[in-house]
Amino acid sequence: MPETKSPYFTGQWWKRTDVKRHLVLWALLTAIIGYVGTEVQVRAMGAPASKAMENVINLMRIFTWAAAPIAAFVAAISVGALMGKRHYGDNPPPEAEHAIKNSPRATALWIVTSALLCLFALVAGLIALQKDNEALLDYQAIKINVTGQQWAWNYDYPGSAGVRSAVLHLPVNQPVVFHVTSKDVKHSFWIVQMGIKIDANPGEFTETAVTPNKIGVYDVRCAELCGLLHAYMQNKVIVESKEDFDMWMANEPDTGKTTWTEEGAGA
Numbered sequence: 217m218p219e220t221k222s223p224y225f226t227g228q229w230w231k232r233t234d235v236k237r238h239l240v241l242w243a244l245l246t247a248i249i250g251y252v253g254t255e256v257q258v259r260a261m262g263a264p265a266s267k268a269m270e271n272v273i274n275l276m277r278i279f280t281w282a283a284a285p286i287a288a289f290v291a292a293i294s295v296g297a298l299m300g301k302r303h304y305g306d307n308p309p310p311e312a313e314h315a316i317k318n319s320p321r322a323t324a325l326w327i328v329t330s331a332l333l334c335l336f337a338l339v340a341g342l343i344a345l346q347k348d349n350e351a352l353l354d355y356q357a358i359k360i361n362v363t364g365q366q367w368a369w370n371y372d373y374p375g376s377a378g379v380r381s382a383v384l385h386l387p388v389n390q391p392v393v394f395h396v397t398s399k400d401v402k403h404s405f406w407i408v409q410m411g412i413k414i415d416a417n418p419g420e421f422t423e424t425a426v427t428p429n430k431i432g433v434y435d436v437r438c439a440e441l442c443g444l445l446h447a448y449m450q451n452k453v454i455v456e457s458k459e460d461f462d463m464w465m466a467n468e469p470d471t472g473k474t475t476w477t478e479e480g481a482g483a
């Protein structure tokens with residue numbers, strides 16, 4: 217007796233309407249998640265002020281677009297299930313058919329895919345980190361001691377007759393190495409638009425380095441919850457021309473009185 221099989225059982229799963237609907241939803245959600253996760257987020261961080269930050273942004277774009285199809289896949293199935301399995305009426309719905317079959321091929325596919333994505337994220341991340349750390353070895357770099365305390369940052373320029381400032385001044389296109397420590401609890405020294413961040417631990421020095429490549433005023437923040445006023449533990453970094461930096465060095469060897477203005481560089 218000839219049997220007409222429905223596409224559910226023929227193995228031609230791609231002909232099923234619900235599969236087609238989910239595929240469309242998947243493509244749509246991939247685009248939305250990828251776009252919001254990259255463009256919107258990157259714009260919110262502001263323009264990059266160093267090569268390191270450009271690398272961070274590129275890496276974020278790549279990672280987000282690599283993860284977007286997976287997030288979208290989960291979301292598409294969730295939305296599809298919520299839309300397609302609605303129940304109307306007063307009585308509880310009849311038992312659904314929980315025919316989840318084991319498929320070694322599907323299992324292998326998701327294990328291999330996740331493993332490859334993790335490996336890719338690890339290797340790409342380590343390469344970016346290595347690139348950033350190369351600046352640590354630059355013998356021409358300016359060395360600056362950064363001290364965090366509840367709830368302020370102070371900067372000492374050891375090579376320059378004991379200049380200490382509450383505002384960080386940096387000359388443009390000159391590598392800088394920061395030696396970071398804390399007076400009390402753990403903080404984290406973060407220059408947002410330069411893509412560097414390192415823990416500030418009491419009794420120890422950590423190091424990070426960057427070469428600012430754009431004149432302007434940027435944000436320094438604490439990135440480690442450190443007490444009541446953690447959210448206010450932020451100030452500015454002024455990146456200026458070599459001449460302006462030297463002038464500031466010569467004229468303001470004060471102890472924390474340095475202020476900054478909206479005009480920024482050279483002020």
Ligand SMILES: [Cu+2]
Nearest residue numbers: 438440442446
């Ligand atoms: Cu903090």
